Amino acid sequence: MDAPKVSSTKVANAEAGDTKTPRTERGRRTLRKLLDVAAIEFGEKGFHEASVSSITRRAGVALGTFYTYFDTKDALFRALVNDMSDNVKSSARSALDDDMNALETERAALHAFLEFARDHKEIYRIIDEAEFVDPASYRAHYEGIAQRIEMRLKSGAEAGEFRQDLGEVEAWALMGMNVFIGLRYAVWGDAKSDLEDVAARANRLLSEGIAT
CATH class of the missing domain: 1.10.10.60 (Homeodomain-like)
Structure with missing residues (x-):
């Protein structure tokens, strides 16, 4: 397996915890x-x-x-979990545009995550193992994602595109859906899986729901 390549990756959180910050x-x-x-x-x-x-x-x-x-x-494991969390955040941000409406933003963020997970399948095993190796990093990873989703939901509500009562519960529900979609199609799926279509179908679920 080749080393994962993330072109926009920074050495994330090197100054935090017990990682020693390189000076050169x-x-x-x-x-x-x-x-x-x-x-x-x-x-x-x-x-x-x-x-x-x-x-x-x-x-x-x-x-x-x-x-x-x-x-x-x-x-090293703690630094790696922090680094992966930062890469997930960066991949989503790089896919977003100020001109996108709220639903387009969620579709683009999910699509970016699916692409990232396909290229870095190891993230699922590592993050799952963090629950037992370093519970604080595991919790911080998911809390960080949920907070970013909640901020996007509230921004969509302020723009009049989402309901006004969306908050933490909806953010965690949306994150849970995204995580398991990633597991099914980015990790377990093959290279032919149309991740853009997967993201679009999940987005349709947000816009239309499942009731008749």
Whole structure:
């Protein structure tokens, strides 16, 4: 499996928690490489079977280099979950346009997520494992997504395009739908799955509901 490539990715949240912030461009590239390789390693083997030595070998860096950036494998895992959360957010934002109406925004955000998940299938295993390895990161990941959806719903309500009573419950419901659509069509689906059509059908459910 090739290392995941996210062209617009920043080294997310490097200054937070116990990740050591690189001071040079070379250091930032090395940190990026470690995160990308860790995504493959954790995605293939899971947290407990993955090892620091295997990650550094795959990244082509010395074992000691790892400890320049992380104190433990747990610290790397936390940084990776934060990084993936940031990438999900960035992929959605890059697909949105100020001229889109509220429903178009939700369709574009879902389509962008599906494309991201197809390219980075390991995100599902890693985020699911975070529930047990680092519950705080797991909760922060989903709370962050739900908050962004809720903000979009309220913005749509202010524009007169959505009902005025939409809030947290609807945001979590919408997120749950998106997550499982991603699992079915981006992760379990094949390369021929029409993700744009999938996003459009989910969007129709938002606009028309399911009642006759």
